Amino acid sequence: xxxxxxxxxxxxxxxxxxxxxxxxxxxxxxxxxxxxxxxxxxxxxxxxxxxxxxxxxxxxxxxxxxxxxxxxxxxxxxxxxxxxxxxxxxxxxxxxxxxxxxxxxxxxxxxxx
Amino acid sequence: xxxxxxxxxxxxxxxxxxxxxxxxxxxxxxxxxxxxxxxxxxxxxxxxxxxxxxxxxxxxxxxxxxxxxxxxxxxxxxxxxxxxxxxxxxxxxxxxxxxxxxxxxxxxxxxxxxx
Numbered sequence: 001x002x003x004x005x006x007x008x009x010x011x012x013x014x015x016x017x018x019x020x021x022x023x024x025x026x027x028x029x030x031x032x033x034x035x036x037x038x039x040x041x042x043x044x045x046x047x048x049x050x051x052x053x054x055x056x057x058x059x060x061x062x063x064x065x066x067x068x069x070x071x072x073x074x075x076x077x078x079x080x081x082x083x084x085x086x087x088x089x090x091x092x093x094x095x096x097x098x099x100x101x102x103x104x105x106x107x108x109x110x111x112x113x
Numbered sequence: 114x115x116x117x118x119x120x121x122x123x124x125x126x127x128x129x130x131x132x133x134x135x136x137x138x139x140x141x142x143x144x145x146x147x148x149x150x151x152x153x154x155x156x157x158x159x160x161x162x163x164x165x166x167x168x169x170x171x172x173x174x175x176x177x178x179x180x181x182x183x184x185x186x187x188x189x190x191x192x193x194x195x196x197x198x199x200x201x202x203x204x205x206x207x208x209x210x211x212x213x214x215x216x217x218x219x220x221x222x223x224x225x226x227x228x
Contacts, residue, residue, distance in 0.1 A: 034216065043203065043219040044156060089155050099144065099207060099215060100169060103155030 002027040002094050006104025013080050015113045023090035023104050024072040032093035033073045034101070035064060039086045047088075048075070080111045117220035119204050125226045128194060134223045136187040136204030145187040146217065147179060148203040156203055156219075162187060163209065194227045201225070 034049035148156035161169035
């Protein structure tokens, strides 16, 4: 089955710096890659996603890139702010398994002010 | 209404109790999901309902019994749980569970403690 690996497990950055989180997936049939942000005690919140027919997508300070050949995708956050501190999960959707999301292990992002 | 709601927020139950978790959405979504999340871990899929029919059961023990009474409601019936079942139970919904991939929106979860 699909396996998603996520790195790093923790990331500390200074406010205003950029943060990059990387994920790799194993199933070349996966075609949907969302990113979720989860603050302590709260629900996972979808922040950005990308489909396999697109190489890059941006939404204000957040961008996601996808390399289908290498089977990896990355989340880029620019001009980080303290409120970006949270756990970030990447996920991949298995095409033949109808939108089943397989999550990476998560990255704890700490933005120091 | 653009939210998924879940009740109760917290639940403490003994190993011999029977309880139910409830999830509701009014976004017209036709796919609904149950996930289990342990502390410091990602959500793990348990069940998927598509058009009110169970389409995926991730080999979940029978002490967890899902039910989808209509397209807006999803229940999870709990019976004879074990302490290791203590976790955050998350419900999610999406437009469908088709192969093109649709955004899944999560509810706030039910924090379950089994004593």
